[in-house]
Amino acid sequence: MKTLLQLDDVHTGYGLTEILHGVSLTVNDGEIVTVLGANGAGKSTLLMTICGVNPTREGDILFDGQSIANRPAHEIVRAGISQSPEGRRIFPRLTVRENLEMGAYQSGRLDNLDRMFTFFPILKERQKQLGGTLSGGEQQMLAIARALMACPRLLLLDEPSLGLAPLIVIKIFEIIREINQAGTAILLVEQNANMALHIAHRGYVLETGRIVLADTAPNLVNNDQVKKSYLGA
Amino acid sequence: MNGAVELETIIGGISRGAIYALIALGYTMVYGILGMINFAHGEIYMVGSFAAIVTLAILTTLTSASFGLAGCLVLSMGAAMLVAAAFGFTNERIAYRPLRRSHALAPLISAIGVSTFLQNFVMNAQTKDKVDFPRAFSDPLWERKLEIVGVHVALIQLIVLAMAVGLMVLLHLFITRSRTGKAMRACSQDKTMAALVGIPVDRVISLTFAVGSALAAAAGMMFTMYNGQTRFDVGYTAGVTAFTAAVLGGIGNIPGAMLGGFVIGLVEDLTAYHLGADWKYVAVFALLITVLIVRPRGLLGERVADKV
Numbered sequence: 259m260k261t262l263l264q265l266d267d268v269h270t271g272y273g274l275t276e277i278l279h280g281v282s283l284t285v286n287d288g289e290i291v292t293v294l295g296a297n298g299a300g301k302s303t304l305l306m307t308i309c310g311v312n313p314t315r316e317g318d319i320l321f322d323g324q325s326i327a328n329r330p331a332h333e334i335v336r337a338g339i340s341q342s343p344e345g346r347r348i349f350p351r352l353t354v355r356e357n358l359e360m361g362a363y364q365s366g367r368l369d370n371l372d373r374m375f376t377f378f379p380i381l382k383e384r385q386k387q388l389g390g391t392l393s394g395g396e397q398q399m400l401a402i403a404r405a406l407m408a409c410p411r412l413l414l415l416d417e418p419s420l421g422l423a424p425l426i427v428i429k430i431f432e433i434i435r436e437i438n439q440a441g442t443a444i445l446l447v448e449q450n451a452n453m454a455l456h457i458a459h460r461g462y463v464l465e466t467g468r469i470v471l472a473d474t475a476p477n478l479v480n481n482d483q484v485k486k487s488y489l490g491a
Numbered sequence: 492m493n494g495a496v497e498l499e500t501i502i503g504g505i506s507r508g509a510i511y512a513l514i515a516l517g518y519t520m521v522y523g524i525l526g527m528i529n530f531a532h533g534e535i536y537m538v539g540s541f542a543a544i545v546t547l548a549i550l551t552t553l554t555s556a557s558f559g560l561a562g563c564l565v566l567s568m569g570a571a572m573l574v575a576a577a578f579g580f581t582n583e584r585i586a587y588r589p590l591r592r593s594h595a596l597a598p599l600i601s602a603i604g605v606s607t608f609l610q611n612f613v614m615n616a617q618t619k620d621k622v623d624f625p626r627a628f629s630d631p632l633w634e635r636k637l638e639i640v641g642v643h644v645a646l647i648q649l650i651v652l653a654m655a656v657g658l659m660v661l662l663h664l665f666i667t668r669s670r671t672g673k674a675m676r677a678c679s680q681d682k683t684m685a686a687l688v689g690i691p692v693d694r695v696i697s698l699t700f701a702v703g704s705a706l707a708a709a710a711g712m713m714f715t716m717y718n719g720q721t722r723f724d725v726g727y728t729a730g731v732t733a734f735t736a737a738v739l740g741g742i743g744n745i746p747g748a749m750l751g752g753f754v755i756g757l758v759e760d761l762t763a764y765h766l767g768a769d770w771k772y773v774a775v776f777a778l779l780i781t782v783l784i785v786r787p788r789g790l791l792g793e794r795v796a797d798k799v
Contacts, residue, residue, distance in 0.1 A: 309687055335689030347684040349677050360677050363670070364689035408689060 259286040262443050263308070263339075263412055267317035268327075270307045277303045279467040280317065285412060285445050290438050292446040292454040292475070294488050295464035301447040302344045304464065305414045308445075309341050310334045321412070336364045338411035342401040342418060344447075350390025354381055357389045357400055361407030374403040377433060395426040402433065412443045419450045431457055451488035455479050463488070495641045500764040501757065506648040506717070508756020509655030513710035514733030515740065515748035516662065517579075517703030523679040523743040524699050527595075530602035531582055532707060533730020534609035535575050539708025540721040541617055543571040547625050564628060564716070568654075571712045572705035578609075579704025580697055588693070606726070614723040621720045629716045651713045658709055659749055662702070666745065675699060679743070732759075735779050741792025750790055754778075 263285040271277045277300045285291045295301045306312045308319060314327035326334050340361070349357050355371070358381070362368055375382035378399040384392060392400060398418055405413055415434065419427040427450065435457050438444050448454035455461060455475045463471035463484065471483065478484050514536055521529045546567040550558060558566060586605045590597040632647035666672035678685040678695045686692050714729065715721040736755045740747025755775055762774035782790060 311683055311686060330691070331686035332689045332691045335687070340689070341687050343684065343687060347681055347687075349680045349684065351680055352673065352676060356673050356676075359670070359673060360685070360688045360690065363674060404688065 259288070261285075261320075262287050262289075262322060263445070264320040265308070265317070266320070268304075268307060268314055268319060269316035270303060270312045270314055272312075276315075277467050278307065281464070281467070281469055282317075283462050283469060283472070285443050287411075287443055288438070288441065289460065290434070290444045290446060290458045292448055292451075292458035292461040293464050294448065294451050294454065294461060294478075294484070296487075297449070298466075299464045300467045301464055302416055305341055305343070305416050305445070305447060308334075308414060309339065332364060335408055335410075338409075339414065340405040340408035340410040340412075341414040342398075342405040342416065344416040344420070346394075346397045346401040348389035348392065348397045348400055348404075350388065352389055353386055354389055354392070354400060355385040357404050358385075358407050361404035363408075365407065365409045367407065367409050370407050370409065374406060377406075377436070378403055395422050395430075398422060398426075398430060399433075402430070402437075406437065406442075410442060412445065413437065415444060415446045417447060417449060419448065419453060427453060451484070455484075455489075495643075496764075498642045499644065500760050502642070502644050502648055502652075504757035504760030505753060506651045506655075506756070507714075507760060508736075508753035509652050509659075510710045510714045510717070510752070511729075511733045511736045511756050512749045512752025513655050513658060513706045513713075514729060515736040515752045516659070516745065517707045518734050518737040519740070519742055519745060519748040520675075520699050520703045522737070523745075524675065524682075524696055525587070525591075525598075527587070527598045528602070528734070529582075529587075529700075529703075530599065530730070531586075531605035531609060532703070533726030533728075533733070534606050534613075535579050535582070535704045535726070536707040536711040536714075536729050536733075537613065537721065537723065537726035538578050538609060539571040539575040539704075539711030540715040540725065541613060541622070542574040542708065543567040543712035543715065544622055544624060544721065546570040547628060551625065551627075560628060560631060568709055568712045571708040575704040575708030575711070576701040579700040579707075582704075583697060583700040588696075606730075610723050610726065617723065619723060621722045624715045624719055624721070626719075629719065632716070647717060651717055654709070654713060658706060662706065662745075665702075671695070671698065732775070735775060739779055739782055739789055741789030744789065744791045744793065747789055747791035754790075 261284050265281055265283050267280045267282055268278055269276060269280055281304060293301055303312060307314055310329050310331040318325050319327040321337055321339060326337055358371060358374060380396055381400055381403055418430050431453050446454055455478055458475040460474050461478045462469050517532050547563060550563050550566060582605055586601045587598045590601055632650060633645050635646035636643050666675055674690045674695050677690060678692055682692050732755060736751035737748045739754060740751030758774050758778055759771040762771045
């Protein structure tokens with residue numbers, strides 16, 4: 259399997275505080291990889307660093323063999339990485355449709371709208387509504403759809419289940435799997451470790467800015483440490 | 492009270508208000524996207540007024556006015572808008588962008604510096620005296636009066652109003668329909684997310700300054716044509732008044748800036764007519780204070796939680 263994303267000893271932080279102390283991980287073509295970790299472990303920081311929002315202070319990030327470390331965020335989107343961030347960050351005063359159009363800012367693939375409306379029929383119904391008026395679950399679907407409008411080769415998902423009703427969580431994870439089966443690699447950050455390990459191929463455990471464990475998803479499910487800390491067993 | 496004169500005053504106030512609205516848009520757009528008050532914006536307006544006069548002088552001396560009156564006015568406005576856009580763009584690059592990650596006061600102080608710099612630059616490079624708008628271009632527009640049911644309106648007032656409203660309609664179409672305009676709104680709502688969907692945020696900010704500056708220059712050209720004169724320091728009063736309009740309408744809100752401009756133009760002219768010109772700023776600022784007490788976000792302002 260071809261390596262799509264490779265992080266090599268990545269350090270980053272805010273101001274004088276270092277958050278990631280040398281993170282290395284890989285995502286291969288077609289994979290779902292999950293990063294587990296407690297609040298404040300640096301999961302969101304990790305995704306924002308990949309996307310070029312946070313600087314890479316040391317180390318390197320390779321996407322498809324090319325270094326993307328410290329490239330401007332919009333160039334990283336053009337290269338083929340898009341993110342549905344923590345808290346969804348829907349543009350509240352753009353309509354649902356405009357939010358999706360912004361997702362296609364680099365790709366120009368407005369023809370993807372129909373595909374998104376098939377994935378998420380509720381978004382088609384609500385396309386003229388302002389993004390800020392949607393419910394949490396609808397906003398999550400919109401955030402994922404908006405990221406997919408970029409036609410990414412790698413989709414980064416930050417806590418897609420946060421704050422959603424269990425039935426909607428199941429639906430979102432079904433959709434994530436569908437997207438993956440259609441050929442998009444996924445890097446999934448989750449606190450809901452059960453669901454994440456259920457659909458992922460491989461996983462990493464991030465603790466205070468360091469990768470402490472890396473294995474296949476089935477092995478992680480059976481790992482005592484993971485069970486105790488993340489699966490509530 | 493004379494009804495016809497009253498109406499004429501109102502029409503005058505609306506024309507003047509349209510000009511304030513154009514300037515206020517620049518304040519509100521920059522605030523919307525960067526959360527800063529660009530105190531040098533009034534000076535961009537002033538630069539626009541000079542650029543228009545210089546362009547007219549060039550057109551009349553070098554090309555023997557073969558463009559006709561309307562052609563020359565349109566060309567001078569276009570040139571003023573381009574020059575001002577270049578100034579606004581450069582202003583942001585040099586004086587604001589390097590400070591974007593520093594303390595919130597830094598760009599504000601830098602803006603005051605740019606304002607002083609531009610005033611003194613124009614004073615030295617051009618003149619410290621008043622400069623007349625070429626009468627050959629403005630007089631014919633003042634002399635043509637239209638009479639509608641006893642109300643006299645100078646052609647120039649209608650032209651100013653029509654051009655200003657036209658520019659506002661264009662701006663509205665740009666920000667609601669075009670890809671770049673939507674990106675501008677996205678940036679004003681969440682810059683990090685805008686970057687994450689692939690919008691080149693810095694380029695959008697540059698463009699916002701350029702567009703706001705071009706509108707201010709159009710206002711500068713029209714106001715000078717309307718008033719007859721400009722000077723290196725006209726940007727101060729116009730700037731403060733337009734900033735007031737932006738705050739009155741709800742800073743950061745584009746329709747609010749337009750509304751605020753019209754309201755202030757009307758209040759100024761109606762006060763001047765009824766109480767005397769000396770009272771107009773008293774009325775304007777009394778209104779501003781009242782609105783801010785009753786509706787702290789301005790007339791059309793939104794809740795902060797929803798904002799930038």
